[in-house]
Amino acid sequence: MRDINQADSKFAANGDSLNGGSPEKRREVPPDLFIKCPKCREMLLSRDLTLKVCPRCGHHFRLTAKERISSVLDDPDRFIELDTDIKSSDPLQFVSKSQAYSAKLADIEKSTDLTDTIVTGMGHIEGIPVSLAVMDFRFIGGSMGAATGERITRTFERGIQHQCGAVIFTASGGARMQENLFSLFQMAKTTAALTKLSAAKQPFICVLTDPTTGGVTASFAALGDIILAEPGALVGFAGPLVIEQALHQKLPPDTDTSEFALAHGMIDAVVDRRSLRPTLGRILRLYGG
Amino acid sequence: MTYDLDFERPLAELEKRIQSLRSKRPEKINTSEIASLEQELSERTAEIYSGLTPWQRVLVARHKNRPYTADYIRFLFNDFFEMRGDRAFGDDHAILTGIASFNGQTVVIIGNQKGRDIKEKQECNFGLAHPEGYRKAQRVMQHAEKFGFPVITFVDTAGAFPGLESEERGISEAIADNLLLMAVLRTPIVSIVIGEGGSGGALGIGVADRTLMMENSVYTVAAPEAAASILWKDSSFAHQAAEAMKITADDLYHLKLIDGIVPEPIGGAHKDPRTAANYVGEALKEEMRYVQAISLDMLLEQRYQKLRSIGAPDSLAALKR
Numbered sequence: 282m283r284d285i286n287q288a289d290s291k292f293a294a295n296g297d298s299l300n301g302g303s304p305e306k307r308r309e310v311p312p313d314l315f316i317k318c319p320k321c322r323e324m325l326l327s328r329d330l331t332l333k334v335c336p337r338c339g340h341h342f343r344l345t346a347k348e349r350i351s352s353v354l355d356d357p358d359r360f361i362e363l364d365t366d367i368k369s370s371d372p373l374q375f376v377s378k379s380q381a382y383s384a385k386l387a388d389i390e391k392s393t394d395l396t397d398t399i400v401t402g403m404g405h406i407e408g409i410p411v412s413l414a415v416m417d418f419r420f421i422g423g424s425m426g427a428a429t430g431e432r433i434t435r436t437f438e439r440g441i442q443h444q445c446g447a448v449i450f451t452a453s454g455g456a457r458m459q460e461n462l463f464s465l466f467q468m469a470k471t472t473a474a475l476t477k478l479s480a481a482k483q484p485f486i487c488v489l490t491d492p493t494t495g496g497v498t499a500s501f502a503a504l505g506d507i508i509l510a511e512p513g514a515l516v517g518f519a520g521p522l523v524i525e526q527a528l529h530q531k532l533p534p535d536t537d538t539s540e541f542a543l544a545h546g547m548i549d550a551v552v553d554r555r556s557l558r559p560t561l562g563r564i565l566r567l568y569g570g
Numbered sequence: 571m572t573y574d575l576d577f578e579r580p581l582a583e584l585e586k587r588i589q590s591l592r593s594k595r596p597e598k599i600n601t602s603e604i605a606s607l608e609q610e611l612s613e614r615t616a617e618i619y620s621g622l623t624p625w626q627r628v629l630v631a632r633h634k635n636r637p638y639t640a641d642y643i644r645f646l647f648n649d650f651f652e653m654r655g656d657r658a659f660g661d662d663h664a665i666l667t668g669i670a671s672f673n674g675q676t677v678v679i680i681g682n683q684k685g686r687d688i689k690e691k692q693e694c695n696f697g698l699a700h701p702e703g704y705r706k707a708q709r710v711m712q713h714a715e716k717f718g719f720p721v722i723t724f725v726d727t728a729g730a731f732p733g734l735e736s737e738e739r740g741i742s743e744a745i746a747d748n749l750l751l752m753a754v755l756r757t758p759i760v761s762i763v764i765g766e767g768g769s770g771g772a773l774g775i776g777v778a779d780r781t782l783m784m785e786n787s788v789y790t791v792a793a794p795e796a797a798a799s800i801l802w803k804d805s806s807f808a809h810q811a812a813e814a815m816k817i818t819a820d821d822l823y824h825l826k827l828i829d830g831i832v833p834e835p836i837g838g839a840h841k842d843p844r845t846a847a848n849y850v851g852e853a854l855k856e857e858m859r860y861v862q863a864i865s866l867d868m869l870l871e872q873r874y875q876k877l878r879s880i881g882a883p884d885s886l887a888a889l890k891r
């Protein structure tokens with residue numbers, strides 16, 4: 282974990298790390314590589330970015346799960362990753378366009394550092410133990426398959442077991458079509474598991490990151506005791522592209538952003554990534570963590 | 571014309587021949603020829619419907635004459651009183667709710683309603699519910715719990731409404747809240763998919779102790795057309811997507827994701843809605859007996875274990891054995 286968290290705790294926002302290359306590769310990239318901010322269009326020196334946030338306009342680049350874990354835990358080296366044996370078993374033996382889903386899974390596992398769309402385990406935020414789960418959009422669009430739902434369920438169960446809160450960072454395009462109803466029913470399963478954590482009076486803090494849409498938003502992610510979102514993230518049920526296609530309706534430019542969700546009463550706060558860890562610490566302390 | 575789907579073309583031709591024989595002057599009508607053609611029609615219908623592909627079932631599930639929630643209410647329940655409005659924003663006609671007597675017992679009914687004619691379709695927004703529809707459903711579920719009425723839900727929607735108003739009023743939260751409530755609602759819930767079970771919009775009223783599907787209904791995480799356009803890069807591969815996704819009652823029963831299949835009259839529920847309703851009524855009576863035969867605490871524990879096991883490593887391994 283340490284090697285992706287550079288000494289000055291900055292992430293290099295170069296093309297390689299955005300695409301989730303291996304840490305080994307990342308070290309070969311010159312530290313002064315230029316990167317263009319998609320929002321303000323400035324050419325930036327990657328070493329000027331803190332936690333992959335544009336220093337000029339505050340645009341938040343997407344993080345990989347490992348980068349997220351490094352950014353949010355006190356000591357990423359002491360993160361205990363769990364559930365890595367819970368992987369999609371391709372229950373429908375799905376094949377599309379002569380591509381087997383199982384082969385696709387194997388490819389993605391090889392090209393990323395991931396075994397599913399979510400990384401789960403135990404760690405500490407400002408000294409407080411948390412059951413942590415972090416989604417990674419690179420793994421089939423962050424879609425929720427049966428393994429994803431199982432890992433989320435176990436994240437809630439570990440909160441009960443260890444008497445601590447659950448913190449989940451979402452990044453998801455929604456359902457895993459290759460698992461059809463096994464995917465859809467994870468919405469019900471994760472939500473049911475959450476009722477057990479709630480009965481144990483442990484808080485669930487959900488942080489919505491870019492992008493979070495579909496089945497994830499319409500299940501556990503909408504049910505955080507506290508819901509935070511990163512600035513400018515795409516956050517919504519259908520998302521503006523689907524709405525514009527389905528209804529040929531022109532939407533206001535901020536539709537389905539974190540700020541839109543805040544304005545419509547769906548979330549508690551929009552929090553800059555650079556102050557996310559202290560914010561989470563402050564909240565967790567209030568629950569006696 | 572009764573037979574209007576593509577794969578029913580041979581049936582439509584037989585029907586046409588029968589019609590033209592019938593329309594002759596009375597003295598020229600050949601009753602034995604008509605009888606033999608009718609016999610052939612019913613045999614061919616049974617033959618075609620016994621081997622429908624998943625995509626053909628999608629077409630039957632979406633058929634314009636297929637019985638809807640309101641039809642089942644009319645056929646199967648007495649003294650239906652419609653409960654309207656979410657008490658906060660409005661009344662969504664895409665979800666129909668109320669109390670009624672079923673088999674001598676008061677129950678709460680929740681169902682997606684697509685609408686039959688153009689006017690009704692528009693009022694029902696083609697069965698695509700807004701947040702206030704799910705919140706109305708939530709209100710009547712809490713009502714069911716309060717009075718100890720069992721809940722029966724009829725699932726039949728392509729999904730929740732994907733629009734600006736839905737997002738503004740919190741469609742995600744409305745669906746999620748229902749999932750949460752149905753996981754712990756202290757009264758029995760029986761759900762039946764009568765047509766299309768489409769995505770979170772369907773599940774938002776579909777978490778239950780017992781889940782049934784009608785023979786020609788389908789249950790999908792995304793419409794086959796949508797899955798095809800993403801995974802096949804071409805929505806015209808919808809029939810391949812329908813096949814691969816395992817969306818039929820038969821497939822989902824074998825995957826242990828639903829609890830039972832309700833048969834339909836030959837040629838689909840839309841050919842004979844009353845008979846279809848009778849089959850549904852019989853199945854619901856049986857499920858009601860089942861869920862009311864055990865204590866509520868036991869039922870809730872079973873409901874939780876059922877949800878907890880979906881897609882869990884053990885249950886997936888058991889499927890492969």
Ligand SMILES: [Zn+2]
Pocket residue numbers: 318319320321322323335336337338339340
């Ligand atoms: Zn910028």
